[in-house]
Amino acid sequence: MDRKNLELAIQLRHELHQHPELSNKEVWTKQHLMEFLQIHTKLEIVDQGAWFYAVYRVGKGKRNIAFRADFDALPIDETIDIPHRSKFPGISHKCGHDGHAASLAAFALEVDQNGANQNIFFLFQHAEETGDGAIQCASFIKENHIDEMFAYHNMSGMPLQSVNVIEGTAHYASKGMTIHMEGTPAHASQPETGVNPAFAIAKIIDRIPEFTAADKNHGTVLCTVIQVAVGERAFGIAASKGELLLTIRAFYEAELDQLQHNLEDFALEQAEKYGLKVRFSYHDVFPETVNHKESIDKVRKVCQAKGIVLNEMTEAFRASEDFGYYTKLTKGAMIFIGNGETYPHIHTVDYDFRDELIETAVEVFKGVASL
Numbered sequence: 001m002d003r004k005n006l007e008l009a010i011q012l013r014h015e016l017h018q019h020p021e022l023s024n025k026e027v028w029t030k031q032h033l034m035e036f037l038q039i040h041t042k043l044e045i046v047d048q049g050a051w052f053y054a055v056y057r058v059g060k061g062k063r064n065i066a067f068r069a070d071f072d073a074l075p076i077d078e079t080i081d082i083p084h085r086s087k088f089p090g091i092s093h094k095c096g097h098d099g100h101a102a103s104l105a106a107f108a109l110e111v112d113q114n115g116a117n118q119n120i121f122f123l124f125q126h127a128e129e130t131g132d133g134a135i136q137c138a139s140f141i142k143e144n145h146i147d148e149m150f151a152y153h154n155m156s157g158m159p160l161q162s163v164n165v166i167e168g169t170a171h172y173a174s175k176g177m178t179i180h181m182e183g184t185p186a187h188a189s190q191p192e193t194g195v196n197p198a199f200a201i202a203k204i205i206d207r208i209p210e211f212t213a214a215d216k217n218h219g220t221v222l223c224t225v226i227q228v229a230v231g232e233r234a235f236g237i238a239a240s241k242g243e244l245l246l247t248i249r250a251f252y253e254a255e256l257d258q259l260q261h262n263l264e265d266f267a268l269e270q271a272e273k274y275g276l277k278v279r280f281s282y283h284d285v286f287p288e289t290v291n292h293k294e295s296i297d298k299v300r301k302v303c304q305a306k307g308i309v310l311n312e313m314t315e316a317f318r319a320s321e322d323f324g325y326y327t328k329l330t331k332g333a334m335i336f337i338g339n340g341e342t343y344p345h346i347h348t349v350d351y352d353f354r355d356e357l358i359e360t361a362v363e364v365f366k367g368v369a370s371l
Helices: 005-018 027-040 095-113 132-138 139-143 198-212 252-275 292-306 356-370
Strands: 045-046 050-057 064-070 119-125 148-155 163-165 168-171 173-182 221-230 241-250 277-286 289-291 310-312 331-338
Touching: 005 095, 005 356, 027 045, 027 050, 027 095, 027 119, 050 095, 050 252, 064 095, 064 356, 095 119, 095 148, 095 356, 119 331, 148 292, 148 356, 163 292, 168 331, 173 198, 173 252, 198 221, 198 241, 198 252, 221 252, 252 277, 289 292, 289 331, 289 356, 292 310, 292 331, 292 356, 331 356
Parallel strands: 064 119, 064 148, 148 331, 163 310
Antiparallel strands: 045 050, 050 119, 163 331, 168 289, 173 241, 173 277, 221 241
16 A cells, blocks of 8 residues: 555554544544545545445445444553543553544545546444444444445454454344342341342342353353342341343354343243342344355455465354444454454453554455455
8 A cells, every 4th residue: 555645544543543532422433534535635525423434436336345443442541551542531442443534545545546436425433332332323234225344353363464254143142131120128037028139149149050051052162150249248237139140142142042041041940039120231232243245255365366375264262342233234244353362352451452463454445446
């Protein structure tokens, strides 16, 4: 790619890194990205509030291809000494979304300057970390008749600048589940006069291995206990309220739904047995992310033509990704570009996005856009 464009993209990445914003609070980040494209390109920019997209139009009768980057940060303090370190205590780009956004902006520069033979949409999305972003942006697919969509994520444990692909499920489906239970309080000396949710919650936890057993599911099903909160720190009062926080996760989204139903049904049974009120709430809901073979084949073709190292993955990532909301609506693929086999992992304090990945991502995107 053009050296000036690469330098601009790296500078942009560092600016984004210095000003991280959490999911659904990315006001400066979004505005800065829009201004960058307004200054350096002639692309049409469509502001959608929390998110936006830019468009390079060839005209009617051409395919509409979209590329997506996320731009939210994480609630992790920046502890490493780097020139572009976060200016905001407790918040940093420890997932590399600053790099994803800078890569997409660099790709937009290249398309704006060199043209394309298809209509290209550059989607800059908020709130990936919480699963809110893509579901809010999903209308973009139908409104713009998007034929195919691509994205990438940087990933440690893979050779530096290698492209890694997998057909079918690339990321598990998951959601945060909270089981709220309420009984009646009692003096600790007379627990029989109240209703304590601790026993019901304990039995729900005890039943988890049965629901997630390998012989009862076609794919991997996981249920992770996140927090158990029962009662108050008052030794004279028996517990009357409790919450059980779980992250439920599965290779197949249908089996995630079945796990949820099993947990709900069993919790309802326990609530009836012990005389408790029960309700459920859900957070950070992610679908399974499924890659389409046709889209992955295009990435393979581009890597072969450009001499980019390509690796075939054998397992999906258990961690979730909201890009799956898009591939439910159109063809597409999420690919992974390696940070290096021993490089610090994302979501850890020692991690920082590697600027070398920007050019790799742009070259893959340019190749895919030309097919």
